[in-house]
Amino acid sequence: MPLLTPHRYWFVVPAAGVGARMNADKPKQYLLLANKTILEHTLSRILAFPGLAGIVVPLSKDDNRWTALTILQHPLVHTIHGGESRADSVLHGLNYLADKVHESDWILVHDAARPCITLERIQKLCDELAESETGGILAVPVSDTLKQVADNIYIQSTVDRKPLWQAQTPQMFRYGLLRDCLKKTIDKKQNITDESSAVELCGYRSQVVEGRSDNIKITRPDDLLMAEFILNQQEKRS
Incomplete structure (x- = not known):
């Protein structure tokens, strides 16, 4: 596979989790949303991105559902085994890309359960x-x-919200930097809630780019209804 050009981008979409808070009989990425699985919606959005080099999808070793999704047979979609945690899965994805990218190439990590991401954002x-x-x-x-x-249950204080931002995905970092930061923080068993937290813990400053409030993450059952509404509204505006 050729190396990336400066204007092409690889995505890593970790999909090895189970989404326990959904209380469903299957991992949440396989729940139906407007006649397609959540994962299919998410990958469809990313596959429409013009500069895409490919998508790496880390899956659970015990996952036997993914073979039913034709989108995972797309030539730009690469499925691999994920890890025990999100950070492990992302690092597996980066290791898979080791001979396909340059150290300074861009990696965008996106939640499988954020199907409402827009190409514009x-x-x-x-x-x-x-x-x-x-x-x-x-x-x-x-x-x-x-x-x-x-x-x-007991309120202790009100937090000043002025400096606070709610993190979303994609989270976009240089390949070599993200790989090294994830490896270092995992080895130290530090608490990594997303990719930017690994970068922070290694002493680097990263930027926020304002997203959209409709780029929701499906976490609880009620979120499915909201996501379906958002997808319908986005389709009407497109």
């Missing part, structure tokens, strides 16, 4: 980070009042 992320040596993420400013709570 992916392009905005790529454009605004084009000259960055590190990378950054899509995020939205926190709009709700935040409370710090003790014992799950």
